[in-house]
Amino acid sequence: MNRRDFFTNGSAGLLAGHMTLFGERRDEKAFSKRKQSAKNIIFMVSDGMSTGTLNMADLLMNRKEGRMCSWMKLYAEQTGRRAFMETSSFNALVTDSAAGSSAWGGGKKVPNGNLNVNADGSFNKPILQKFKEAGKSVGCVTSVTITHATPAGFCINNKSRGDESEIASQYLDLKFDVMMGGGAEFFLAEKRKDKTDLFAAYEQAGYTVARTRDAMLGLENTQKPIMGVYCEGALPYALDTFQNANLQETIPTLAEMTRKTLDLLSKNQKGFAVQIEGGKVDWAAHSNDAGGLLYDQIAFDQAIQVALDFAARDKETLVIITTDHGNANPGLFGGDRQFDLLQNFKHTNNWILGELDTKPTTAQLIERIEFAQGYAIKQSEAEKILARFGNKNEAGLYIANKPLFRELASIQTHYTGIGWAGMDHSADYVELAMFGPGSETLKPFVKNTELHNFMLDMTAVAKA
Incomplete structure (x- = not known):
């Protein structure tokens, strides 16, 4: 996608009572019982998106281009379903991204900072491992480091979300089909403490390694797993790329990565499951950066449109759109x-x-x-x-x-x-939207862990 067409392409154990309300003792079901509905899952996360972020991004698009964002259009045209979702972790009402993603990825509330590791040290099997074992193609796409907490929560077990070098090593043996984002420093020998050249290790293990936008656009379905890492650190803010021709040429947009990933994963007749994250929304909220926040939310919305267009054509894909927590509560x-x-x-x-x-x-x-x-x-x-x-x-x-x-x-x-209300995560209930087969079973209020079994149920994948 040409960034000049950015707006024109496409048409959100701390307290005993806490565990009683949000823990496993709650008997109500957020979803109606139903047999397999979807072959594919696209799980989209605008990390750290407070409701005000979604609102203002839609207002900005309306006033600049005279149209709604794709997320809000689902509501306005009543083509998608909407709910609130609570976001607590095992030990706090205010979650971090590791516990937030692990709630979806492992189906259990874990302590903040943990990736699918319970308070007692036991592991919860990440959902992409379950989908992979069922024969589906799987992957993650993010605008931050591919080793960051949100993608990692769907992929691995680790006591510390901060050990991104170790997480990069953990991905190697999983042979997930498509992984894309930033974070080259966790793969480069000269940047890693152990001096291991992980890019070389990935290639030796049979991966295709893509390091530039052109390499990403040229990827073909070769049956080889793909590790795409396009820069050190997170991808640049969408707004800052508009004035930088070099960034536009070398680093793909989230929408471009999403389109290529869906093209690659959809070749599997047994289906696929993928997580797509707009991670820089959270980073901008932490620094109270309005331009960074709203334009990266719009970049995420363009990726939503790519996913919705795919699902509308495919008819077998469930698109889930949400956030792990609010952040800074701007308005x-x-x-x-x-x-x-x-x-x-x-x-x-x-x-x-x-x-x-x-x-x-x-x-x-x-x-x-x-x-x-x-x-x-x-x-x-x-x-x-x-x-x-x-x-x-x-x-x-x-x-x-x-x-x-x-x-x-x-x-x-x-x-x-x-x-801005602050510079940190909030405990707000957040937006949850769905489109496609199975979305009609969504109830108005959901706890974050319930999405794990819901995705498995909708695709008839075993929970064990």
């Missing part, structure tokens, strides 16, 4: 003109501050923000931001200087009208 509190500034944003806050090697002057910072986002902050506001520059005492997830980004976002609220 629009200002006027239309303020919000409309987002239509002309060129760069994210990460580009404004995260790519600076030295402290700028107030004039340079004002000029940089105006170039990136189209408004000029006051000198006094620039001085407040720069007073936080170099302060590393409070690091946030995926950013080195939490106070710096918090200060910038607080000032931006006066210009964009977008406010």
